[in-house]
Amino acid sequence: MRILLVDDDAPSAEALRDILESEGHAVQTAENGQVALEALREADGFSVILLDVMMPVMNGYEFREEQLKDPKLASIPVIVLTADGRARLKAAQLKAKHFLQKPLSAPDLLRVIREAC
Amino acid sequence: MNPTLDATSEPFDENSPQALILRAHRAEAIVDSSDDAIISKSLNGIITSWNPAAERLFGYTAAEIIGRPISVLMPPERHDDMESILNRIRKGERVDHFETVRVSKEGRRIAVSLSVSPVKDAAGQIVGAAKIARDISARKFAEAERERLLLEAQQGVRLRDVFLSVAGHELRTPLNALKLQLYALQRALAGSPYVEKLTKAEHEVDRLADLTSRLLDVARIAAGGFTPELASMDLVDLIHAVVARMQADAVMAGSRLEVSAPPSLVGQWDRASLDQVLTNLLSNALKFGRGRPIAVTVERQGPSPVRVTVRDHGFGVEPGDRERIFGQFERGVSDRSFGGLGLGLWIAKQIVSAHGGRIGVSDAEGPGAEFFIELPTGKEGALANPPGR
Numbered sequence: 001m002r003i004l005l006v007d008d009d010a011p012s013a014e015a016l017r018d019i020l021e022s023e024g025h026a027v028q029t030a031e032n033g034q035v036a037l038e039a040l041r042e043a044d045g046f047s048v049i050l051l052d053v054m055m056p057v058m059n060g061y062e063f064r065e066e067q068l069k070d071p072k073l074a075s076i077p078v079i080v081l082t083a084d085g086r087a088r089l090k091a092a093q094l095k096a097k098h099f100l101q102k103p104l105s106a107p108d109l110l111r112v113i114r115e116a117c
Numbered sequence: 118m119n120p121t122l123d124a125t126s127e128p129f130d131e132n133s134p135q136a137l138i139l140r141a142h143r144a145e146a147i148v149d150s151s152d153d154a155i156i157s158k159s160l161n162g163i164i165t166s167w168n169p170a171a172e173r174l175f176g177y178t179a180a181e182i183i184g185r186p187i188s189v190l191m192p193p194e195r196h197d198d199m200e201s202i203l204n205r206i207r208k209g210e211r212v213d214h215f216e217t218v219r220v221s222k223e224g225r226r227i228a229v230s231l232s233v234s235p236v237k238d239a240a241g242q243i244v245g246a247a248k249i250a251r252d253i254s255a256r257k258f259a260e261a262e263r264e265r266l267l268l269e270a271q272q273g274v275r276l277r278d279v280f281l282s283v284a285g286h287e288l289r290t291p292l293n294a295l296k297l298q299l300y301a302l303q304r305a306l307a308g309s310p311y312v313e314k315l316t317k318a319e320h321e322v323d324r325l326a327d328l329t330s331r332l333l334d335v336a337r338i339a340a341g342g343f344t345p346e347l348a349s350m351d352l353v354d355l356i357h358a359v360v361a362r363m364q365a366d367a368v369m370a371g372s373r374l375e376v377s378a379p380p381s382l383v384g385q386w387d388r389a390s391l392d393q394v395l396t397n398l399l400s401n402a403l404k405f406g407r408g409r410p411i412a413v414t415v416e417r418q419g420p421s422p423v424r425v426t427v428r429d430h431g432f433g434v435e436p437g438d439r440e441r442i443f444g445q446f447e448r449g450v451s452d453r454s455f456g457g458l459g460l461g462l463w464i465a466k467q468i469v470s471a472h473g474g475r476i477g478v479s480d481a482e483g484p485g486a487e488f489f490i491e492l493p494t495g496k497e498g499a500l501a502n503p504p505g506r
Contacts, residue, residue, distance in 0.1 A: 009290050015297035022304055054286050083289035084282055085333055088389055089346060102293035103326050106300040 001117060002026045002045050006036040006063065007052040007081065012102075016050070019106050025113075032056055033063025040073050047117050050109075053082045053090055064094045077116040079109075154229075154250040157236060160207060162187045162199055165245060174229075174252055176222030187248075190219045192226060206235045206246045216253065228257040277340050281333055288329045296322045334393070335460055338467045339445075345387035345471050347495060352423060353378045353415055355388060359395045360413060363403070371408030372429070374399070378415035382423060385495025390468040394476075397461035398427040398488050406431035406485070422474060422491040430485035439478040465490075 003020055007013045008031045017027045028046075030036035032055045040046060049067075053060035060080065067073045080091045080099040091099035098116045100109055130136060148155050154171035158164050164187055167179040175182075175190060182189070188199055195217060202212050212233040219229050229250045236245040299319040303312050337343055360374050367374045395413075402411045406429035417423045434442060443466045462476075469476040474492040481487035 009294060011294035012290065012297060015294060015301050018301045019297060019304065022301075054283075083286040083293065085285045085330055086346075086389065102289045103296040103322060104293055106297060 001047045001113070002028070003048055003050060003113070004028050004030060004036060004039060004046045005050045006030045006033060006055070006060075007050070008032055008055040009052070016104070016106075016109075019109075023110060033058030033060065033066070036063055037066055037073075040067070040076070041070075046076055048113055049076055049078045050113075051078050051080055051094070051096070053080065053084065053094070060090075060094060064096070068095065079112055079116055081109075151249075154248075154252075156187070156248045156250065157245055158187050158248065159245045160203060160243065162203060171250070174221070174227065174250065175219065176225075181222075192218055192220050195219075202231075202233055203246070206233060207243060209235050209243060211235070219250065227252060228254045274340075277337075281337055284336075285329070285333050288333075289326060292322055292326050292329070296326075331460055331464065334464055335445075338464060343390070343467060343471050345390055345468070347385040347387055349383060350386055350388045352382045352384060352386065352391070352425070352492075353380065355392060356395060356413060356415060356425070359392055359399065363396070363399050366400070366403055367411070370403040370406065372403055372406050373410045374413065375410060376413045376415075378413070379417070382415060382417060383494075384423065384492065386472060386492065387468075390471075391492075394465040394468050394490060395425070395427075397465045398490075401461060401488070402427050402429040402431070402486075405429065409485070417494075422493045424489055424491050426479065426487055426489045428481060428485065428487040430483070432486070433481075433484055434478050434486045442478075443476070 001024075003025050005013055005016060005020070005027055007016070007029070010031075013029050013031075017029060020027045028039055030039050034057050036049070036051075037058070040049075051060050051063065058066075060082075064078065067076070067078070077098065078094070078096045080087070080094055080096045081102060081104060082090045082099065083102040084090050085101075087099045087101040091097070098112050100112060148166075148168045151168060151170050154174045155166075155168045156164060156171050157166040164182050164185055167177070167182050171182075172178055188196060191199060198215075198217055202215070205212055212231065215231045215233070217229060217231060219227050221227055230253045231248060231250050233246050233248045235243045236247050238244045296319055299315050299322065303315045303319070306312055306315070334343075356376060356378060360376055363374065399411070399413070409430035411430075412426075412428045414426045414428070415423065416426075443462045445460065445463045466476050469490050469492065472492055474490060476488070476490045479487045479489050
């Protein structure tokens with residue numbers, strides 16, 4: 001599965017990438033929403049987007065707005081990964097069905113990825 | 118004989134000269150003793166009388182101001198007021214409680230409420246206007262102050278929410294990296310004796326994350342910021358999810374978790390916060406339950422609130438402690454034997470209260486404690502299915 005991981009926290013992104021790759025997934029990382037949009041527009045085939053919310057340059061809300069406006073990208077499922085205590089609320093605001101609260105449980109994340117795709 | 122203001126000496130003939138003089142004196146006394154400025158002016162705006170309260174309010178003596186235009190009391194931007202008021206007076210209309218600004222002799226701006234009435238001569242012709250000006254500076258100041266405090270409070274709430282959101286983000290982000298790194302290491306070192314230590318370390322990260330959440334919750338709730346986000350949800354489904362999540366802890370504590378509930382119970386509640394209440398109650402039951410079975414029961418009879426009880430068979434709660442343990446930083450047992458912040462039940466109480474419900478300790482037979490929560494189901498609350506037997 002091809003996964004786009006959007007998170008500005010490099011240590012988290014690095015660990016998550018290792019875990020997902022060891023599960024056989026191909027992972028591309030982006031440190032903010034802007035880089036993520038560019039990655040999505042450059043290459044097809046992403047199965048799921050793991051999206052942090054609070055990021056510099058372009059945050060999760062702005063990214064989601066752009067993604068939903070673009071018919072080529074709108075249908076790619078998004079899993080919101082948030083360090084905010086109100087993960088459910090954040091996901092609802094981002095119109096995302098799937099969400100996980102940080103700190104992430106890797107087994108939970110793998111399960112949600114399977115559910116979302 | 119001088120006329121007096123004694124009402125008992127009212128003359129019989131009210132049109133007698135004496136009666137007229139008496140009435141004039143009485144009116145003058147009223148005008149002089151009024152706390153409001155009373156001013157009369159001609160139809161072209163020239164001041165013709167000026168009482169002591171007008172002198173106190175505007176700073177001009179009667180001698181200084183009588184004969185001068187009323188416009189000397191008006192700030193430049195209010196000069197149009199005069200013409201519009203005088204136009205209405207010329208038509209015989211009254212102007213009631215017109216709030217505006219006037220200027221004193223020293224140049225101080227005064228918020229006033231004006232009531233202006235036409236003055237007629239003996240033939241009924243309008244010859245001028247009588248104006249009552251009330252100083253409303255204190256009220257205007259209080260209104261502005263109230264507005265400012267409200268704005269300040271609203272800004273405070275916004276700032277607090279932003280702070281808590283940022284604090285939560287900043288505290289949880291490194292915990293996220295740490296937890297994921299530990300998990301990655303466990304995978305990489307599969308089969309090594311270090312895996313067990315890494316698992317324990319990951320467990321500690323979870324504890325730290327839990328404490329972080331609690332502290333942030335306390336900050337939010339203590340600042341009065343907790344408002345449940347109500348949505349239709351199944352309480353029984355939530356209870357099963359919480360119990361399933363706590364199975365590993367139950368195994369470690371040696372307690373068996375049993376749930377007795379109808380298949381489904383839907384109401385308008387805040388799922389995340391009720392998750393926290395149930396987690397707190399079950400954590401306590403596991404902590405103080407002496408490794409004995411713990412029963413979670415969900416009941417609802419008719420239109421009454423839903424009642425959830427968590428019953429353990431451990432140390433129990435002394436009757437004298439049943440109120441106290443719901444206070445901030447309170448605990449049922451000595452802090453030398455059991456850790457914890459002493460905030461779990463306080464948080465639970467704030468959440469349940471915010472739902473319009475109750476939380477407490479019931480009288481239970483035998484050893485152990487029985488905590489209950491009662492929750493109104495909200496507008497859409499209803500049993501989706503009758504209780505399973």
